[in-house]
Amino acid sequence: MMSEVTQAHEAELPCGADYLREILRAPVYEVAQVTPLQSMTRLGSRIGNQVQLKREDRQPVHSFKLRGAYNMMAQLTEAQRQAGVIAASAGNHAQGLAMSGKHLGVKATIVMPRTTPDIKVDAVRGFGGKVVLHGGNFDEAKAHAEMLAGQHGYTFIPPFDHPAVIAGQGTIGVELVQQNSHLDYIFVPVGGGGLAAGVAVLIKQLMPQIKVIGVEAEDSACLRAALDAGEPVTLDQVGMFADGVAVKRIGEETFRLCQQYLDDSITVSSDEICSAVKDIFEDTRAIAEPSGALSLAGLKKFAERHQLKDKQLAAVLSGANLNFHGLRYVSERCELGEKREGLLAVTIPERPGAFLDFCHILGGRAVTEFNYRYNNDSLANVFVGVRLIQGQEELDSIIADLRKGGYPVVDLSDDEMAKVHVRYMIGGRPSKPLKERLYSFEFPEYPGALLKFLNTLGTHWNISLFNYRNHGADYGRVLCGFELEEQDLLSFTSHLRELGYSWKDETDNPAYQFFLAQ
Known part of the structure; x- marks a missing residue:
């Protein structure tokens, strides 16, 4: 009771x-x-x-925060207004308080963590608020604000609980x-x-x-x-x-x-x-x-x-x-949130044409991302993104088709570390000497562009590095490495012209030489 x-x-x-x-x-x-x-x-x-x-x-x-801050400040006594108000905030409450104080003629002090971005600090000052930077997080800023309120007689304006x-x-x-x-x-x-x-x-x-x-x-x-x-x-x-x-x-x-x-x-x-x-x-x-x-x-x-x-x-x-x-x-990340993209880790055999076979299993679906680096003469792990129309059901079907085709696969679509870090860390230096040349391409963003590339180049020379990401433009940027002997260059260049995509030889690029080359 x-x-x-x-x-x-x-x-x-x-x-x-x-x-x-x-x-x-x-x-x-x-x-x-x-x-x-x-x-x-x-x-x-x-x-x-x-x-x-x-x-x-x-x-x-x-932000809506202006409503609550102003309503509380408008109800202060004349003595409270004369003393001023204070709050701790790294965001929208700070700006609402600053603007309310300016309108009511009340001195408003906002304690913000030292880590607060300049854009937010400047916004509060722009509305007339006095900013005190203190502490490394919100809790430390709040404790300091409450201490200042006690010292100076400020009224503490909470962000929500009043x-x-x-x-x-x-x-x-x-x-x-x-x-x-x-x-x-x-x-x-x-x-x-x-x-x-x-x-x-x-x-x-x-x-x-x-x-x-x-x-x-x-x-x-x-x-x-x-x-x-x-x-x-x-x-x-x-x-x-x-x-x-x-x-x-x-x-x-x-x-x-x-x-x-x-x-x-x-x-x-x-x-x-x-x-x-x-x-x-x-x-x-x-x-x-x-x-x-x-x-x-x-x-x-x-x-x-x-x-x-x-x-x-x-x-x-x-x-x-x-x-x-x-x-x-x-x-x-928005396509992942809508289940319009799936991220997969797939193991493919290290042989000419394996990449092409893999793409055929995808059945013409748009590949949104592909990260690969040659590792050894047997197998290679690739990180691939696939555009989805039917959400999880379609992704499950793709995974089943890949496994049926003999490709071990792991779904990384909900793996936070894979999405935030690993996808950008695929690569490194090869484990054996390679006669490798590096090329950048601009892929037209239409279905079949990747297959055309692979049919033209991928079955003739081993691809040793591949990175591609669709960012919504008309052309996608691709970085690709090939194992090429000197005697192959003339024939390879002929195939590049046949391909018809914009390309550039990046073999002497310092970033490549510093981070990826043998």
Whole structure:
């Protein structure tokens, strides 16, 4: 039975009606925008549902965090405003706080880890915030912020675990039901839980028939851990790809609300997030940060898992503050997240024509990547990517065909180390002397281009090195090594002309000589 102390504590906590009132009276539109609910017709057609995207990336700070920060700061007393506010953040909360402080005339100090990228530090300063760089991680920055708050009398503005912050984020829910009152499901990202709690409590007061689903990254699922334990727990570590939701422990109040008002939750992988970033770009031309695309990744996975059809689904694009160079990783991984590419390790015999036989077994499917380096006179291991149309079922069929053809094969599509590291480390120096020449090619990106190359060159001279990756351009770059005697050069050059592809002799390239040549 609940103790009297616990009962008294529960009685002090805001109820759903309290939150509804606070959300409806939140003054966030003094700085925030009513963001569009944009249809994603391309994705919707593909998955058989109406999909809409709540564009919180369109806020002045490119994130929903402005709503919660401003709502709490607007409620400060005059004495608190005069003293100033402080927060610890390496991301969107920092920018929301800085802009809110500038609008309200309140001094805002943000403690950021020393490792914070300059682009984020400069953005906070651009909104008028004072930046203090301290510590090597968020926990150290937060401890320093709390110490400064005690020393100077600053009010600490938490990123998620406060009723005023939660109510500010909940204004998104009001806009959603105003913009489409026929929604069946709303998908919200979960980090510390402020956005999910605010939207869920609002929706369940106004339109409880709408299902609200929380979405977490697999490597930072603090809500899932808390639900399993029945209370907030601290994760040992979290992945930083979706850094906007990389939270080790969900808030006490946000967990209470999520546990009570969320209808369900789901976790997604980094590859699935990358796929959602691509979907957002293809439908809207917007570029979401990974945590910003999190809820759409959950929408897709949930719709497939529960076989949803002809439903009206909405996801919150929560932010677009990303490091531009991170798009290289997103581009590399999005096809894997959509099950449109499979990665395989295949053992092939070291003989002329073996590569061609291997490609014939693939049946004309587009090869997206091929990494190979001669090792010995018997066998060679290759790392190959294959474009898929029918997802895992097609990949299973390819694996079965290869094994039937006598090629040992291992599926590496879900092997994180293979995808992040090993694929770029295939190669090295040959184990025996080779009379090798190196050539670069530009392959036209159309079916059969690789087979034409192999039919023209691969059965005449042994290929000793091969690297190719499709990056979405009209031409793919290929690096290829051949075992060639001096007397073979004239005939080999004749075959190159017959091939018709752009090529260049790279044998004297210093990078090749330094890292790969005998």
